Amino acid sequence: MNSVLRIALQKSGRLSEDSYQLFKECGIRFDYGTGKLKSISSNFPAEFLFLRDDDIPGYVEDGVADLGIVGENVAVETARQVQTIHKLGFSKCRLSIAIPRGTDWAGLSDLEGKNIATSYPNLLGSYLAEQGVQATIHEISGSVEIAPSIGLAEAVCDIVSSGSTLLSNGLKEVETIFRSEAILIANPQMNNERQALTEQLLFRIKAVQAAKNNKYIVLNAPNDAIAQIARLLPGMKAPTVMPLATEGWSSVHSVINENAFWENIEAIRAAGAEGILVIPIEKMIN
Numbered sequence: 607m608n609s610v611l612r613i614a615l616q617k618s619g620r621l622s623e624d625s626y627q628l629f630k631e632c633g634i635r636f637d638y639g640t641g642k643l644k645s646i647s648s649n650f651p652a653e654f655l656f657l658r659d660d661d662i663p664g665y666v667e668d669g670v671a672d673l674g675i676v677g678e679n680v681a682v683e684t685a686r687q688v689q690t691i692h693k694l695g696f697s698k699c700r701l702s703i704a705i706p707r708g709t710d711w712a713g714l715s716d717l718e719g720k721n722i723a724t725s726y727p728n729l730l731g732s733y734l735a736e737q738g739v740q741a742t743i744h745e746i747s748g749s750v751e752i753a754p755s756i757g758l759a760e761a762v763c764d765i766v767s768s769g770s771t772l773l774s775n776g777l778k779e780v781e782t783i784f785r786s787e788a789i790l791i792a793n794p795q796m797n798n799e800r801q802a803l804t805e806q807l808l809f810r811i812k813a814v815q816a817a818k819n820n821k822y823i824v825l826n827a828p829n830d831a832i833a834q835i836a837r838l839l840p841g842m843k844a845p846t847v848m849p850l851a852t853e854g855w856s857s858v859h860s861v862i863n864e865n866a867f868w869e870n871i872e873a874i875r876a877a878g879a880e881g882i883l884v885i886p887i888e889k890m891i892n
């Protein structure tokens with residue numbers, strides 16, 4: 607096999623650090639941040655291209671890159687023929703309509719006949735059409751939140767995460783039109799070799815994600831509580847139960863989903879568990 611996967615990542619921005627970190631956790635090494643716009647991995651058949659995020663869906667559609675990481679918002683806005691193959695769980699944000707804080711808001715019909723500034727004319731246009739609202743969309747490529755204060759528009763439609771950019775520009779969020787996170791997109795016409803490499807990469811990504819969502823749990827319990835605790839901690843197949851040096855006690859080892867841990871911990875303690883340790887997992891393969 608001598609194919610090399612070409613993977614497009616955002617050069618520098620809200621997706622970059624988490625994208626680089628993901629490949630690091632997948633054990634795929636490459637240099638970045640040196641001003642180079644291309645980098646070959648030293649231990650996986652992949653070449654990385656560092657690009658503006660808006661350009662990534664187009665490169666993936668054209669097959670210049672086989673895979674790319676972008677926000678769902680950009681993938682939908684650019685409407686390119688690419689396949690979403692995995693959600694990555696980072697760069698979570700929403701696309702929202704916001705208006706000056708002092709303005710009353712009775713609902714979307716308040717936007718009728720108004721001007722809305724956005725970098726997402728397609729997403730906003732479809733949303734307004736669905737909702738039956740007629741407004742004028744002004745496309746601008748950045749610093750959208752400034753638009754109302756310079757008289758360019760009465761409202762904006764832009765990315766919101768903490769809400770601090772809206773706050774510092776005197777705006778309030780009134781309607782969320784789209785929720786987004788980083789996704790892995792692929793060229794749908796990849797050859798078999800590249801598809802096989804993509805499968806290998808996905809296998810690693812899923813192992814890293816599963817490890818993040820789960821914890822290794824170790825506890826001590828009296829033997830007569832083991833059956834009940836095992837029901838609360840089924841693990842990947844079944845918990846490991848080992849005798850302690852103290853007569854009548856065992857150590858229980860299992861894997862638990864992070865959310866289930868907080869839901870079940872009181873019941874686990876009430877069943878008699880003591881000395882509970884919760885340990886991060888580095889990789890998890892089912």
Ligand SMILES: Nc1ncnc2c1ncn2[C@@H]1O[C@H](COP(=O)(O)OP(=O)(O)OP(=O)(O)O)[C@@H](O)[C@H]1O
Pocket residue numbers: 616617618619620621657658659660676677678679680697698699765766767768786787788
């Ligand atoms: N504040 C935020 N919190 C979380 N995710 C965000 C935030 N802002 C943007 N994103 C997500 O990250 C993506 C990239 O955002 P960024 O602001 O880096 O884009 P950009 O300025 O267009 O970058 P580029 O220079 O590559 O064109 C967005 O499309 C969105 O999916």
Ligand SMILES: O=P(O)(O)OC[C@H]1O[C@H](OP(=O)(O)OP(=O)(O)O)[C@H](O)[C@@H]1O
Pocket residue numbers: 620748749751764765766767768769770771772
């Ligand atoms: O709700 P918040 O947490 O304030 O985040 C929202 C802001 O983050 C993004 O911009 P970014 O800071 O990435 O700068 P950019 O406009 O240069 O892309 C986005 O365009 C918003 O302006």
Ligand SMILES: [Mg+2]
Pocket residue numbers: 658659660
């Ligand atoms: Mg961009």
